[in-house]
Amino acid sequence: MANQHPLLVRATQEGTPLIDGDQVTFLWKGKSAPYLRGDFTGWHEGQALRFSRLAPGLWSHTLALPVDAYLEYAFFADPDQDERMADTFNPRRAANGIGKYNHYFYLPERQPSPLTQRRRGILRGSLTHAAVPTRGLIAGKQRRVHLYQPPAPGPYPLVVVWDGQDFLRRGRLPTILDNLIQDEKIEPLALVLVESRGSVRMLEYASNDFCLAFLMECVLPFANQHLDLLDPLENPGACGILGASMGGLMALYTGLRLPGIFGKVLSLSGAFSFPDLDMVVFDLARSARPEGLRVWMNVGDYDLSFLPESNRRMAALLKERGFEVHFEAYPAGHNYTAWRDELGKGFKTLYGR
Numbered sequence: 224m225a226n227q228h229p230l231l232v233r234a235t236q237e238g239t240p241l242i243d244g245d246q247v248t249f250l251w252k253g254k255s256a257p258y259l260r261g262d263f264t265g266w267h268e269g270q271a272l273r274f275s276r277l278a279p280g281l282w283s284h285t286l287a288l289p290v291d292a293y294l295e296y297a298f299f300a301d302p303d304q305d306e307r308m309a310d311t312f313n314p315r316r317a318a319n320g321i322g323k324y325n326h327y328f329y330l331p332e333r334q335p336s337p338l339t340q341r342r343r344g345i346l347r348g349s350l351t352h353a354a355v356p357t358r359g360l361i362a363g364k365q366r367r368v369h370l371y372q373p374p375a376p377g378p379y380p381l382v383v384v385w386d387g388q389d390f391l392r393r394g395r396l397p398t399i400l401d402n403l404i405q406d407e408k409i410e411p412l413a414l415v416l417v418e419s420r421g422s423v424r425m426l427e428y429a430s431n432d433f434c435l436a437f438l439m440e441c442v443l444p445f446a447n448q449h450l451d452l453l454d455p456l457e458n459p460g461a462c463g464i465l466g467a468s469m470g471g472l473m474a475l476y477t478g479l480r481l482p483g484i485f486g487k488v489l490s491l492s493g494a495f496s497f498p499d500l501d502m503v504v505f506d507l508a509r510s511a512r513p514e515g516l517r518v519w520m521n522v523g524d525y526d527l528s529f530l531p532e533s534n535r536r537m538a539a540l541l542k543e544r545g546f547e548v549h550f551e552a553y554p555a556g557h558n559y560t561a562w563r564d565e566l567g568k569g570f571k572t573l574y575g576r
Contacts, residue, residue: 228278239312240328247330248285249274250312251298256282257308261296261325262525262556263288271302291332292554293561294525295325317560318393327560336564338402339395345405346374350397355445360437362423368442370449371397371414373404377451379413380574382463383438383477383485385428385470387416393559399566408567409574412463415446419470428469430476430503438477439484460486460515463573467491467562472502475518475537479507482516489569490520491562495537498529508537513545519569520548523555530557 256274471493
């Protein structure tokens with residue numbers, strides 16, 4: 224190692240990217256360098272970053288980034304194609320949800336949420352799985368759901384989760400709730416996690432009333448049969464609704480359309496615009512009565528290009544109309560790792576003891 228470049232020695236010992244305060248350095252060893260894209264470039268083809276030659280066979284690129292950021296990235300053989308190359312100095316990878324993997328890193332002032340880790344000796348809620356008949360209201364004859372009942376006596380408020388399979392596995396939502404309930408940070412909650420179907424997800428979550436009909440006619444009666452839930456007639460607005468991206472749009476739409484049932488909305492990176500067309504939730508927010516609806520919403524500063532601005536506009540509109548809204552922007556992109564690290568804040572805001 225005596226003759227090796229000092230950054231290469233550090234990369235071998237520490238892994239990459241190398242982090243010095245707000246300075247983040249990516250390294251590549253080889254005859255030629257790949258291109259770099261990530262949350263910090265918006266993932267756009269044609270906007271890839273180039274490496275600079277440090278020494279024969281050694282290349283680097285340094286960025287200044289917020290010290291409390293969580294970010295994902297990948298190396299590409301071509302700036303305009305999706306052929307990825309592994310960062311051999313960084314074994315940390317996360318599935319990006321569309322069949323690929325991204326490398327990731329945390330800067331010094333942001334760490335993984337401890338709520339996402341299963342603790343020894345903690346009481347665990349029960350998790351069951353079922354298929355609910357759709358009655359022709361959404362695609363397919365049946366739709367998979369997952370039921371979580373907390374490790375505490377009921378009855379409980381119910382939270383419905385769009386994209387249930389992703390919040391179950393990638394979002395680690397049952398583990399997060401187990402930890403919050405064990406620590407007495409929130410009241411015990413039940414969940415019904417409703418799976419999405421990739422081929423029709425955009426249609427079902429685009430402010431679709433048939434999706435709401437499926438929720439009301441099929442999902443809620445099924446959940447009431449199998450979970451010890453609060454009576455919605457005696458506890459109006461006690462149910463919550465959670466989603467991210469298109470699911471975040473559908474969560475807010477659900478709350479605005481059915482506030483007497485779903486009085487608490489958790490929306491992460493809600494897709495309220497595309498990119499120059501505002502969705503109908505803006506019209507609903509302008510006309511709906513604000514009484515009884517509480518909204519917790521956030522968006523990443525490095526999110527999809529049009530989402531930070533539309534989320535800020537939505538939060539401002541809801542506050543102007545008199546809704547109870549908690550909004551936060553934070554330095555991360557559009558991914559489940561960032562969302563799951565933030566989820567505890569939302570549940571403590573809306574369901575805190």
